[in-house]
Amino acid sequence: MDQIGLMRQLCLKTETKIVLVVLDGLGGLPNDAGKTELETAHVPNLDALASQSICGLSDPVLPGITPGSGPGHLALFGYDPLQCMIGRGILEALGIDFDLKPGDVAARGNLCTLDDQGIITDRRAGRVDTEKSRIIASQLDGIEIEGVRVIVEAVKDHRVVVVFRGEGLSDSVTDSDPQRVGLAPQPVFAGNDDSTKMARIANVFLTQASKILAGHHPANGLLLRGFSRMPHFPGFKDVYKLDACAIASYPMYRGLAKVVGMTVVKTGATLDDEIKTLKENFNKYDFFFLHVKATDAAGEDGDFGRKVSVLEDFDRRLPLIIGLKPDVMVVTGDHSTPATLGGHGWHAVPVVVNGKFCRPDTVSAFNETACISGGLGHIPACHIMPLAMANALKLEKYGA
Incomplete structure (x- = not known):
């Protein structure tokens, strides 16, 4: 029996x-x-929470493996990221409520900047605003090739x-995005x-x-990755007996929540909006996934100071x-994004679990160095969900 099967057997419906x-x-x-960003930031409330809780470090997938956002979040939801795979394209589509049809293959596209030799100088085209992307998408939308319609949003x-x-169509193809600047976009190859x-x-x-985008500098290129079809996972409510609410301003994470069957509620673009949404829905559900994107964006941009500020704002x-x-x-x-790397890392992630029935440890600060000595130890991220359920008294005893 795997972890999902065990959770389905043991989980209880309660009011907690x-x-x-x-x-x-x-x-x-x-x-x-x-010092890391967390060690640099002034976060007295996180530190106080840690001092009243049990802490540790978690590996999203396995030690040494750099996870994408999909595996990282699925692990936090209690799914084995090695068994439950999902492509980035499907997540992007679900995140904007795209009406996927059977057989559709979706890919995540990055508008990027290319130099005169076709080399990528910025994988995110200076993070052009959404309205600019909407104009470009409308020009790419509707192309037909060999009876296949290409829809771009x-x-x-x-x-x-x-x-x-x-x-x-098949999703067994490679990405055109090399995920590095200084290289040309790659051809897509059949798997x-x-x-x-x-x-x-x-x-x-x-x-x-590429011909359509040529005059749209800095967004004069397009990179595709994460070709995928809709997966089928055990439902979150079926497994955990939870009425789950997802609060995320960024589309991809709404998509992740939808894949496992959480109810995704509307919210605004800021953390204040998300917290307001949490308050408004707190009496309607018994599980809440609240996502904060800005920490990752700062890390990917290599902006150490901005990531520190995001942590302090939270x-x-x-x-x-x-x-x-x-x-x-x-x-x-869901993973580490060190500003010194400017991208996702394989490094373990701090975690704090707080509740009446937690056994507090001696950790008094919420950061990587302090959490190494925490009572949770070093655990797989997919074990966090059973711990949360147990501390909420939502698990029956296993065995006689």
């Missing part, structure tokens, strides 16, 4: 409430001063979703004989798109969440 706060890309690495900032709709048509159509589309608002008095509160991240 759980709040899971995911500070995207939370973990960091030391800067020249020898803006997501947020530089991100678009590209959906291929037609017969005989097997069944995906040659998909690869050919994707490459034709990218060639046509800390100032933390009492508003604690004030709702959830029975169990978890604060962690």
Whole structure:
């Protein structure tokens, strides 16, 4: 029996409430001063929470493996990220409520900046605003290639979703995005004989798109990755007996919540908006996933100071969440995004679990170094959900 099967067997429906706060890309690495972003930030409320809780570090997938956002979040939701895979394209599509049809293949698109030699100088085109992306998407939308329609819609900032709709398509193809500057976009290659048509159509589309985008500097290129179809996972409510509410301003994370069957409620673009939405819905659900994107964006931009400021901004608002008095509160991240790396890292992520029945440890600060000595130890991220359920008294005893 795997973890999902065991949870389905043991979980109880109760009145207790759980709040899971995911500070995207939370973990960091030391800067020249020898401190991580969390160690640098003034976060007295997080530190106070840690001193009353049980803390530790978690690996989103396995030690040494750098996770994408999909595996990182699925692990936090209690799913084995090695068994439950989902492509970025589907997440982007679901996040904007795109009406996916059977057989659709979706890819996540990044508008990017190319130099005169076709080399990528900025994978995010200066994070062009969503309105600019919407104009560009409308010019790319509706291209037909070999009877396959290509649908393009803006997501947020530089991100678009590209959906291929037609017969005989496969998602077993490679990305065109090398995920590094200083390289040219890559051709899309078939992963097997069944995906040659998909690869050919994707490459034709990218060639046509490059001509359309040529005059749109800095968004004069398009990178595709995460070709995928809709997966089918065990439902969150079926497994955990929870009425779950997802609060996320960024489309992809709404998509992740939808994949597992959470109710995704409307919210605004800021953390204040998200906390307001949490308050408004607190009596309607018994599990809340609240997502904070800004930590990850700062880390990806290599902006150490901005990530510190985001953490401090969250800390100032933390009492508003604690004030709702959830029975169990978890604060962690889906992965590390150290500003010194400028991207996702394989490094373990701090986690704090707070509740009446937690056994507090000696940790008195919420950061990477302090959490190493916490009572949770070093655990797989997929074990956090059972811990939250247990501390909310939502698990029966296992065995006689």
